[in-house]
Amino acid sequence: MHRISAGELHRFNVEPIDTVDYHFDLDYVGDGIRDHRLDVLVPHEAPSSLPVYIYFHGGGWTSGDKAPLTKYAASQAADGMIVVNANYRMATRFHLKHMLDDGNAVLDWVARHIEEFGGDPSRIVLGGDSAGGHIAALLTASAFEPELAAHYDIRPRVAPENLRGLVQHCSIADVSVMFERGFVLSLNFLRMLLPERGRGVVLRTAARFMSPIEWLDSGFPPVFVTTSERDYFYRANLNFIAALRRRGLEVDTLIYDRQQVNTRHTWQQDAAHPESQEVYRRLGAFVRRVANVPAIVAASAATSVTAAA
Template identity: 25%
Template sequence: MTSRKPDLLFADLTERARQYNARASVPDFDACVREYAELATVARRQCAAVCDLYYGMGAAERLDIFLPAAERQPAPVFIFIHGGYWRSQAKEDAPIMAPVFNAAGVAVVPVEYTLLPEGTLAEAVREVRSAVAWVYHHADRYGLDRDRIYVGGSSAGGHLTGMAAATGWQDQYRVPQNVVKGAVALSGLFDVRPLCDINVNEWLRLYPDQAERLSPLFALPPRGLPMVVSVGGLETDGFKNQTAAYEAACREAGVQVQRVEAAHCNHFNLLCELAKAESPLTRATLEMIANGAPR
C-alpha cells in the first residue's frame, strides 16, 4: 500500500491561492518583519562583518560576511538566502543567526539577489549559485573554509537553497560537485508549478514546464548530503505539504534528511529559531556543520 502524496494543488484555484498566501496566515505581518529587523540590528552591532561584497556584476549581486574570532578561522560557512516570495526583503535583515553561529565558530554569509519581477526566477537561481561559487573561490581571502560550505534559506530562500544543493550545475561555475556540504531548507516552495495558476505568477511569469525546471523537487541533492528541513506548525497546508513532498523525494534519493518539528512557529518566526542558541533548529544546524568537520 502506497502512502498518499501531499496535495500541492488543492480543490480549486481560490483555495490554492489561500494556501500559498503566507502573509495572510499570520495576524500581524509587519510585526514579523520588525522582529527580523531588530534581530539583524543586534547582529550587526555584535558581530564583525565585511559588507556589500559583489559576487557578480549586477547591482543586487552582493553578500555580507559575518566572521567569528580570528583564532577560529578559517571558519565553516553558512550561506543564508532570504525569503520574501522572491520579490521582497533583503540581506540586511537576514543575518539574525550571526551572533549564535559566530559564537560557535561558524561564519554567516547573507546573500542578496535580483528581486522579481525586475529579474526572473532563473536569474535568481543563477545568482545564488554564483554566490556559492564566489565564496568557494574567495574563501582564503576572507578567513573561510571552502571545504565546509553550507546553504540555508527560508520560504523563497528555501527554494533557492534547494536549487543550490542540487546536482548538475557545479561544472559551469568551476566548483566541485560536492561544494555544498549540507543544507537547511525552511518552509520552502519546492514545486513551483502550482504557483503558475495563481496571483504569484504575476511576478514569477512562468509556464508550468519552465517552473518544473526551476523546482527543487525535480533537481534533488546528491545521495548522502545532510539536510535539515522544518516548517512551522502554524503554517498553511500549502507550505506544510511542499516541505513534506520535498522531504519524501529527498529521502527516496538517499539524502540524509533530519526534520525538526516547530509546532509553535508560523511561516515567519520559524526563521527566528536560528537566533536562539538552544532551539532544536539551531542545534540541528550546528551539529550538521560540526559533523562535517575534518577528522
C-alpha cells in the same frame, strides 16, 4: 526596490552579538547595486578553515533584504562557521534565471575569496528561508544535475563534492503544491518567475524545472529541514522530506506542531523565540557534522556560543 522598515530591522537585530566580526555590503559582482551585495560574518579568534554557510533571504521572490537576517547570521557564525548573507535580484523586474545567476555568482565569489576570512571553500552549506530556500535548493540540485544547470544556462561554480549540505527553513522545494486549489500563492507567482511571464509555456511542464524535488540526484548532499504546521509551505516541506527518504538521501528535520505559537512562516529569523534557538542549535550541529568539523574546533565553537549567550 527593497522595502526594509526600521521596525523590521529592530525586531530581528536587537542585542547584537559582539563575538562576531561583521563585513558588510561586499560587492560580489562589481556593478555597485545593492542586489549584488553580501555580508561575511566571522567568529572572533576563529581557527582557520571553518565551514562556510551561505544564506539567501526570503520574501516571495519579490521583496526582502539580507539586513534583517544579520542577527540570524551572527548566531550561526558564533556557533563556529563563516556565514555569507547574500542579496539577489528579484521579481517582478527579474525572473528565476537571474536569481540563480546571482546565487551562482555568490558561490563563485566564495570560491575565490572566502579563504581571506578563514573559510574553507571545500566545505560549503547552502541555506535559505522561503523563496531563498527555494533558490538554495535549486542551486544545489543544479550542481548535481547537468540538465537542470543547462536549462538555466548556468555553470556551477562549486564542485558538487564541496557542497556538503542544504538547509531549508519554511522553503518551497515542491512547487506542485501551488497547483492545489486554495493554496496561499496563486499560479501567477510561478508565471512571474518565467521569462515573459510564461507566455506560450505549459506551466506544469515549466514547473518541473522550478521544483527542486524533481532533481534529487543520488549524490545530493544531506538536508536539514525546519517547518511547522503553521507554515504556509508545510505540505511542500513534508513532500520534500518524503522524497529525500524514498531515494535513501540523508535528511534531518525539526517540525513543530500547531500548538507551538512561535512557529509561523519564517519564524527562524526571530532569535527571541526558544523555537528559533532550537533551530540554531540543531543547525550548528548539522553543519559541523556534514562539514566534518574536528572535535576540538566544535568544542571551541560551543565555548563561543556560551560566551555570546
